[in-house]
Amino acid sequence: MADLPALGIGLALLLGNAFFVGAEFALISARRTQIEPRASEGSAMARITLRAMERVSLMMAGAQLGITMCSLGLGAIAEPALAHLLEVPLAAVGVSGPLLHGIAFTIALAVVVFLHMVLGEMVPKNIAIAGPERSAILMGPPLYLVVLILKPLIVTLNWTANIVLKSLRVTPREEVASTFTADEVAGFIAESRQQGLLEEAEHDLLAGALSMGIEQIHAVAVPLSELVVLPAGATPAQAEAECVRTGFSRFPIRGPEGDMVGYVHLKDLLMAPAHTLAQPIRPRLIRPLVEVDGETTLDAALTAMQARGTHVALVTTQGEPHGIAMLEDVVERLVGEVVDAAQRPKD
Incomplete structure (x- = not known):
């Protein structure tokens, strides 16, 4: 394959990797309570996102399959093409023989790994965590479509993973919990008071309401x-x-x-x-x-x-x-x- 088309495919695989990583973290981090109102207002994207969140185990299997395929493709296509392109300037400065390919391969591998980690993993992950609901609505439906297309393969992978989990006495979950514990809510109330977001009377009322379900x-x-x-x-x-x-x-x-x-x-x-x-x-x-x-x-x-x-x-x-x-x-x-x-x- 020509080097430039191969690099173009590599860029597409890098973007695909970023998409699957972002979708995975968005569906895990998003709260149903923030998306349900938009679904009630008639948003088709929000409704599909909720369906994806109800099948989080399958969605994660689909995302992992996508990440794996994109990562392998990036290494198989983009790295050799970049190494071949680097051989030309390296040869021009006097590098030759076995050393030429070794240096070009090392530089190409470092560049591909760097771009994969930064643009393909870290950036989309942080974008999804910073705005989970918005990211879930944008990326959840496309991931849901990918899972539907590859459903037989993904179901098989998910079934195998569930067998392993059960052998380890871990119960597979189909949906991420979207509730807070009483201690977490108490922490939110205390922190809101410390930051001045709640007046003392409001803090006392909320803390009192929380204690009603705990105190005997x-x-x-x-x-x-x-x-x-x-x-x-x-x-x-x-x-x-x-x-x-x-x-x-x-x-x-x-x-x-x-x-x-x-x-x-x-x-x-x-x-x-x-x-x-x-x-x-x-x-x-x-x-x-x-x-x-x-x-x-x-x-x-x-x-x-x-x-x-x-x-x-x-x-x-x-x-x-x-x-x-x-x-x-x-x-x-x-x-x-x-x-x-x-x-x-x-x-």
């Missing part, structure tokens, strides 16, 4: 020994007196056997007729407690309270009562301090 209800429960409770047979007058003394508006009721049978809310007692203030609180005014295990997360406990329509939960440890958690104690983890409606604000 026992962390906010008040031990039974520290509770302000009303005894069985307590009167509305006693509840009002405790409200004045403590500033609380909800009081658990301790049954005759020492167990918590429910709680009363002060607002339910305010409508009681005057002649009943010295009589035991009516059973219909005692609200039920929802029982939750101490290892229940705050968000799950909040859901349980909402489902039962109660503001007070009985927290248990291995089935035994441990303490009481109020709704505001749970909400405080999200929005900060919540003052009981019956409490006076501090000066």
